[in-house]
Amino acid sequence: MADTKQTIRDFLAQFFGDHQLADDEDIFATGFVNSLFVMQLVLFVENEFSMTIADEDLEMANFRTVSAIEALVARKHTTVVS
Amino acid sequence: MTTDDTVEAKPARTVKCVVWDLDHTLWQGVLLEDGDVPLRPGVREVIEELDRRGILQSVASRNDGEAATRALERHALLDYFLYPQINWNAKSSSVREIAAALNLGLDAFAFVDDDPFERGEVAHEIPELLVLDAAEATGLPQRTEFTPRFVTDDSAKRRAMYRADQVRGEVEREYTGPKEEFLATLDMTFTIAPAAEEDLRRAEELTVRTNQLNTTGYTYSYEELDAFRKSPDHELLVARLTDRYGPYGTIGLVLIERGSDTWEIKLLLMSCRVMSRGVGGVLITYLRQRAKDAGVRLVAEFVPNGRNRMMFVTYKFSQFRETGRDGNLVRLEADLTEVPPFPAYMKVSVPAGTGGDR
Numbered sequence A: 001m002a003d004t005k006q007t008i009r010d011f012l013a014q015f016f017g018d019h020q021l022a023d024d025e026d027i028f029a030t031g032f033v034n035s036l037f038v039m040q041l042v043l044f045v046e047n048e049f050s051m052t053i054a055d056e057d058l059e060m061a062n063f064r065t066v067s068a069i070e071a072l073v074a075r076k077h078t079t080v081v082s
Numbered sequence B: 001m002t003t004d005d006t007v008e009a010k011p012a013r014t015v016k017c018v019v020w021d022l023d024h025t026l027w028q029g030v031l032l033e034d035g036d037v038p039l040r041p042g043v044r045e046v047i048e049e050l051d052r053r054g055i056l057q058s059v060a061s062r063n064d065g066e067a068a069t070r071a072l073e074r075h076a077l078l079d080y081f082l083y084p085q086i087n088w089n090a091k092s093s094s095v096r097e098i099a100a101a102l103n104l105g106l107d108a109f110a111f112v113d114d115d116p117f118e119r120g121e122v123a124h125e126i127p128e129l130l131v132l133d134a135a136e137a138t139g140l141p142q143r144t145e146f147t148p149r150f151v152t153d154d155s156a157k158r159r160a161m162y163r164a165d166q167v168r169g170e171v172e173r174e175y176t177g178p179k180e181e182f183l184a185t186l187d188m189t190f191t192i193a194p195a196a197e198e199d200l201r202r203a204e205e206l207t208v209r210t211n212q213l214n215t216t217g218y219t220y221s222y223e224e225l226d227a228f229r230k231s232p233d234h235e236l237l238v239a240r241l242t243d244r245y246g247p248y249g250t251i252g253l254v255l256i257e258r259g260s261d262t263w264e265i266k267l268l269l270m271s272c273r274v275m276s277r278g279v280g281g282v283l284i285t286y287l288r289q290r291a292k293d294a295g296v297r298l299v300a301e302f303v304p305n306g307r308n309r310m311m312f313v314t315y316k317f318s319q320f321r322e323t324g325r326d327g328n329l330v331r332l333e334a335d336l337t338e339v340p341p342f343p344a345y346m347k348v349s350v351p352a353g354t355g356g357d358r
Helices: A002-016 A035-048 A066-081 B043-052 B065-074 B091-102 B116-125 B134-142 B153-174 B179-185 B197-209 B222-230 B272-277 B280-294 B309-317
Strands: B017-020 B056-062 B085-087 B109-113 B130-133 B188-194 B234-243 B246-258 B262-270 B297-302 B320-326 B329-334 B346-349
Touching (some): A002 B179, A035 A066, B043 B134, B043 B153, B056 B091, B091 B116, B091 B153, B153 B197, B153 B272, B197 B246, B197 B262, B234 B280, B246 B272, B246 B280, B262 B280, B280 B297, B297 B309, B309 B329
Parallel strands (some): B017 B056, B017 B109, B109 B130, B188 B346
Antiparallel strands (some): B320 B329
């Protein structure tokens, strides 16, 4: 799923500028939550990967790194198929 | 009490922005034919009065941009109009441009034009718009749609605040670096303070006007808010924001119910105008720190209204977990083990002795 990761990195680039995020780098390193950013992130994942994120999946742990977001997307898509 | 945006629950229409035609509406005659165009009698007084009430105003005119701008300047009216649309496009598209720029719903707009063709085009394209003949212009201040329930200090400043937003927006579009670096260039100061008596009108107005960044949608009257302000079991806080372009005014409100071992956030809201400023989490961070210092649990209610999901997401990402549901209402409780510092891109000023020295 290299494409998924690249898509996520491309989206995040507009917030992190030149800084290249590693797959396991903490997006919320400071712990502070910028409401608009998290909403944009959630909507991006929903629109880009045609999925709805249920309330119980709206957790920082699912969005903390590029890898975590990819895992969330993969999990949701598997659930739909099975 | 209105907690959702259904048609039935919709309150009486209040116009937040009036879009004016120019020729034969704002002034007499046709600018490009007559050159010297005196204002129609009474129009200036109407514009000044609507401005005082906090109703925004703009222009949609098929005209030469430069000539029309100069004429508005000559009449000393140019400053009253935000995002004026002077071009040869359909007026419905001009109205849409203005609504998008101001981030306001089209149902909060009125359009004034002498030409039945233009009125028809706009009414057909945007049915939710209030469309008025120029002949009715001088009667606007007498109409209920143009009589807001509240006229506060912030009302009279609303135009200046939106004007500053326009400048901020232009600067932001030209800025290409990371968002947080941009936010840092704004020199923002976010101030949290106990609500004073003079804040109550604005607080009441915020509970009524704010839908998107509102956790519960509970509305409270002036008297109820005043009682909370004085109650030993409650805390009513207001938040203000300023930056290098000027003040945003009072843009946030929080009501906490303080029990001996648990504090409950009954209401937490922010004006949509500060949505892009990354301040939504500041109040929540402050409350978490306060509760942690006081050694109490911090719980919150959330009532979805179809438009406020951002606040739910903010709670969830700020270490609040769901503890139960009651119909539509979601109950949440904060994990207070680790409370993050305030964001580095702004200065946060809190009431003395309440955990701001971090």
